[in-house]
Amino acid sequence: MSGNRVDIKSLDYIFSQMVDTMDQSKNDIFIISEQSRQSFEQMKKELEIVRENIALVIIEGDLLEEKTRYSRTRLADVSKHFNTFSEVQVREAYELANNLQIKLSINRTEEKQLRERRDDLERRLQGLLETIQRADQLVTQVNVVMNYLTSDLKNVGQALETAKLKQDFSLKIIQAQEEERKRLSREIHDGPAQMMANVLLRSDLIERTYREKGVEKAFEELADLKVMVRNALSEVRRIIYDLRPMALDDLGLIPTLKKYLMTIEEYNMGCEIHFNSMGEDRRIISNYEVAIFRLVQESVTNATKHGKCTQIWVKVEWRNDAVNILVKDNGSGFDPTLVQDSSFGLLGMRERIDLIKGEMTVTSSPGKGTTMMFRIPLIEEK
Incomplete structure (x- = not known):
C-alpha cells in the first residue's frame, strides 16, 4: 500500500x-x-x-x-x-x-x-x-x-471489491474505446477519406476534360464520379452498420443476420452465403444479441477476408436453454495451434464468448476450410 x-x-x-x-x-x-x-x-x-x-x-x-x-x-x-x-x-x-x-x-x-x-x-x-x-x-x-x-x-471487504471492479471496468472501457477509435480512424482513412480525396481530384479532372475534350468526355468522367461517390456512401453506411446495426434493436437477431449476410454476399462477388435458422427464434437480452451478431460477423469477415472462400454456411439452432451457432467455410483454412494465440480476432471472440459464459470451438486445417462453433446460454429479455 x-x-x-x-x-x-x-x-x-x-x-x-x-x-x-x-x-x-x-x-x-x-x-x-x-x-x-x-x-x-x-x-x-x-x-x-x-x-x-x-x-x-x-x-x-x-x-x-x-x-x-x-x-x-x-x-x-x-x-x-x-x-x-x-x-x-x-x-x-x-x-x-x-x-x-x-x-x-x-x-x-x-x-x-x-x-x-x-x-x-x-x-x-x-x-x-x-x-x-x-x-x-x-x-x-x-x-x-x-x-x-x-x-x-x-x-x-465489499467496498474494496466494488472499487476493484470499478477500476477494472474503467480500464477495459478506456482500452476498448481507444481500440475502437484506432479501428475507425483506419477504416475512415483507408475508405471514405481516400474516396473523397479522389472525388476532388476527379472533379478537377472533369473540369479539364470539359475544356479540352468537350461535353461528351466530361459526362463520361462524371458517370465514373457518381460511381465513386456511391461507393463512398456505401462504405460510410457499412462503417455505421459495423458500429451497431440499428435493425438489431428493432427487428431482432435473425432478421438482422439475414440482412447483414445478404449485404456481405453483395459486397463479395463469387462468395455464396447460405443461412439457416432452426427452431423458434425469440428475443433475448440485448447484450447477448449484440454478442452473437458480432461473433457471426467476425467469423464471416475472417472467412471472406483471410479464407478466400467461395461458400459460407451459417446455421443458428435455437434450443430451450441455449443457442448453437455454426459458421463454416470452404476457404484456405489455417493451423489453430499457430494462429489462435496471435490472432486478435480470435482472441476478441474468445473474450466475448467468455463474458456471456458461452463455449467456442475452432476447427480448421490448411486447405480444408474453417468451422466455428458457438454455444451461448439463453437469457430471455424481460
Whole structure:
C-alpha cells in the first residue's frame, strides 16, 4: 500500500494464498486421517488374529500341562519301581516328561508374547482412534475458517471489491474505446477519406476534360464520379452498420443476420452465403444479441477476408436453454495451434464468448476450410 491507496492486487494475492494454504492443510489432514483409518483397520484385524492365537495357545497349554502332570507321575512311578522297568522304559519316560516340559515352557513363552502384542495393539489402536478424532475435529475447524475466509471476510471487504471492479471496468472501457477509435480512424482513412480525396481530384479532372475534350468526355468522367461517390456512401453506411446495426434493436437477431449476410454476399462477388435458422427464434437480452451478431460477423469477415472462400454456411439452432451457432467455410483454412494465440480476432471472440459464459470451438486445417462453433446460454429479455 502507498499513502491512502489500497493495493487490490496485493490483497487478492494474500487472500488467495491464505485460502490455498488452508485448503492444502485440509487436504493434508484428510490424508493423515485416511492413513490413520487404514492403519486402524489393519491393526484391528491383526488384534483379532492375535486374540484367536492366544485362545489356541491357552487350549494347547492346558493340554500340555495335563500331559506334563501325567508324564511326571509316570516318571515318578518308574523311578520308584526302578527294578521292575527296563532301561529303555526308564529313558522313554524321562524323555517324554522332559519334552512335554520344554513344549509347555515354549507354550507359556508364546502366550506371554502374544499377550504383550495384544496389549501393544490395543494401546496403538486407542492412539490411532484419538488421532482420527482429532483429525475430524481439525477438518471441521478448517472448514469453518475457510467458510469465513470465502464468505464473511469477502463481505467485510465489499467496498474494496466494488472499487476493484470499478477500476477494472474503467480500464477495459478506456482500452476498448481507444481500440475502437484506432479501428475507425483506419477504416475512415483507408475508405471514405481516400474516396473523397479522389472525388476532388476527379472533379478537377472533369473540369479539364470539359475544356479540352468537350461535353461528351466530361459526362463520361462524371458517370465514373457518381460511381465513386456511391461507393463512398456505401462504405460510410457499412462503417455505421459495423458500429451497431440499428435493425438489431428493432427487428431482432435473425432478421438482422439475414440482412447483414445478404449485404456481405453483395459486397463479395463469387462468395455464396447460405443461412439457416432452426427452431423458434425469440428475443433475448440485448447484450447477448449484440454478442452473437458480432461473433457471426467476425467469423464471416475472417472467412471472406483471410479464407478466400467461395461458400459460407451459417446455421443458428435455437434450443430451450441455449443457442448453437455454426459458421463454416470452404476457404484456405489455417493451423489453430499457430494462429489462435496471435490472432486478435480470435482472441476478441474468445473474450466475448467468455463474458456471456458461452463455449467456442475452432476447427480448421490448411486447405480444408474453417468451422466455428458457438454455444451461448439463453437469457430471455424481460
